[in-house]
Amino acid sequence: MAEKVTFKVFRFNPEKDKKPYYQDFEVEIRKPGMMVLDGLNQIRWEMDGTLAFRRSCREGVCGSDGLNINGVNMLSCITHISDLKPPIVIQPLPSLPVVKDLVVDLTDFMNKFFLVKPYLITYSPPPDKERLQTPEERKKLDGLYECILCACCSTSCPSYWADPEYLGPSALLNSARFILDSRDEGADERFEIINDRHGVWRCHTILNCIEACPKLLNPTEAIGELKKILIKKKF
């Protein structure tokens, strides 16, 4: 007899429901190392096909399946069920509008990403071959370029919840990825955007983002680097 774990899943269908509610499902553990996503799929395919959530790669690289599980933001595809205390409460990412069940509207999150000009800006003409970059310079990008835009960090940040204008840890980390890239020439343009009450200075080092990031990145540290650079420039 296979072991069963209770999943308490947040449900909301905008076409039918006025308010969201929680629905219990008994998920059967069929193999060792089963992930929360495997459980959600089991629910979809065998118990209730109306459950909606995003998923794609199922190995923690695409960032589709950010969810709030037992109060903490994480990716459902790399979270072992056995690491969680049942009943497992699954909710959509906090503070974003809910489209349906566990699907949220990421428009605001993506807009903030677009705002920091997250692309290489160069004014000098490119060389014939690749632009050179030493391994030390390249190392600066480690911990920054791996961001998968899953929104776990920004939606776990109380400053992001409180301030609708706050860029958020992810956008700021991505701006750092370019500001610190030795090939980039657009640092000043970006500083103008992030050197703002709703930019880096809204970060009060609450540190939720570090706990939430599934790729083990450190947005607070990146934001700290940016603050240091800005203060040095000012004084």
Place this chain on the structure above:
Amino acid sequence: MKYFGSGRSGAFDWFFQRVSGIVLLVTLFLHFYVMHFAIEGPITYEKVMVRLSSPGWKALDIVFLIFAVYHAVNGFKLIIDDYVHSTVLRAVTIGLLWVMGIAFLTIGIMTIVNLRVQS
């Protein structure tokens, strides 16, 4: 993109909150030391008043007052930033904060300046 808040970036406030925090911490230990270790014999009203009335201490106390008021007002302002979003309500609460801040500063400075030993 900016709905509310002044045009300032907040960089100075962030920096000075930390600077004033450190200053307050240092003065806290200084106060503790002076009160409990640097006075010879029992603490009396006269001894304390003599010290507080000296120009050196008055200057120090005024500096401490400025840092403390700044730190407190800035801190409260950040709390208001987190919870109060409507422009009208912000105008009211931050306005009250400014009034209270200036009041504390003024009354405080006046009190410190006018301290003297009763004769």
Place this chain on the structure above:
Amino acid sequence: MAMDKVEIHKHDIVIVGAGGAGLRAALAASKEVNTAVVSEVLPTRSHTVSAQGGVAATLSNVEPDDWLWHMYDTVKGSDYLGDQDAIEFLCRMAPEIIIELEHMGMPFSRLENGKIYQRRFGGHTKEFGKEAVCRSCAAADRTGHAMVHTLYEQCLKNGVTFYNEFFALQILTNEGHVVGVLAWDIVNGGFHLFHTKATLFATGGYTRIYRTTTNAHINTGDGLALTMRAGFPVEDLEFVQFHPTGIYGVGNLISEAVRGEGGYLVNKDGERFMKRYAPTVWDLASRDVVSRAMAEEIRHGRGCGPKGDYILLKVDHLDPELIHERLPGIWELAYVFAHVDCTKEPIPVVPTAHYSMGGIPTNLHGEVVLGSMDSPESPVPGFYAAGECACASVHGANRLGTNSLLDILVFGKVGGEKAVEFCQSLPEHVPLPENAGKEGIDEVKRLVDSTGDEKMDAIWEELRDTMEANCGVFRTEETLSKQKKILENLCERFKRVRLDDKGKVFNLDLIETLELGHMLEFSKAIVEGALARTESRGAHYRDDFPERDDKNWLKHTLAYLNEDGRIRLDYKPVRLKPLTVPTFEPKERVY
């Protein structure tokens, strides 16, 4: 549910799919004409993001290299089924397209002298097969992630129009011209018709039809099914690549780069068995050779583990610093999915369905072409394809690692540019046909209103298990015929499938069921092609016909979908003549 409203969008080009190929095409096209990109998911969720190992280009940063050797490796890797003109084009374009990508900001790993880091990879050799060469340009082991994010960022910079979370339902044609696509808005529900001068498909692969696969949930070959339904052929579907090192039990990919950095495979006796199968390059042989070797070892009882059904990939003899610097993603995957710290223990791996060499037939310009043994290739006006869903064919019967990331860039760019040329040559849009999109709309309505008794998952489970058993690494006439009947039965059952979710908003049930319908259609083409091809070539291996037969079978399979659901096969010759250099004549393939 009021489902009859169709919103029409007019653009010059629509690109379906926003992975590496789609984004590169969008970059090329959006500079010149009004371009729309339609994608099932947010672009950075596309499966390109999982690619790990690297992208091949003869930059000669580590040691001298030559595009002619790259071309030879690719032609040989394809077991001589690849079209040599397209392969020459691919290999010659490689260095410039990688440099272009680096200029766009891609964070490649670097050598001490500041140049792009290159490493060894399976199947890539110098001097026509002498020994392995450092040709794979990499960004640690997150090359695909870095690439897709860089391309997406560039698209944002250039203001490309994205229609995210739209699912393509039907290709619209008017007298042989492709005039656009019908799509379903996943988030809000509703039909959207994109009326364009040119349509480019970059919809990716299809190995989700197998139980054990490295692919994401979204890799269900939708572009191929839509192409077949529109009356166009699909090419070489029976060639499915089984990657040697997918994690046992789950299928997640462990990159070939691990073997490129010095890792190797052992059987239960601790023997490096690859030396018997590939005497020159051992574990860095081509993927089909390695997969078959592993499957042979398992078949002959030398597999590892309690059930003897996996092989071990050893990396623990390498410096842990090296693993954490060059292969950090691999370490994470092995830890999370196999519970193994690969700096201390070996990783259990099995051959896993990974890539589809076949696809929508194109020429080296990315134009979709019709043709057969007697008639030369002629492009379909307004239809283009690039990336894994296309078959140029640069990979022939088997793909070399790091060539796919190159394929998507080169043909994405070229396809986009060619589509732009076509648009600029057309003074105005070719009008839509009568009742444009009726079949797509009807299909959705039929599924939503269905009252049958079958559930999607039951059918899909059986599809996956049987395809793996009967149409996997080793195939025989018996297993393939059995599979053909099974598929017929599954298609019948699919007619009675019922949806749980009948809503409009984010109806994942509808999308998964539509995808299942697509998967059943081209699975029939795969099995039909495999059954007919009585030889073994590249990734297609027949136990009953183990030899390669160039006399009868040096040709591409084309599969058409008939009205009644049956598959009609045709063939077309391999384009053996390259652009400027002499042909690499088919030889016996040894590594």
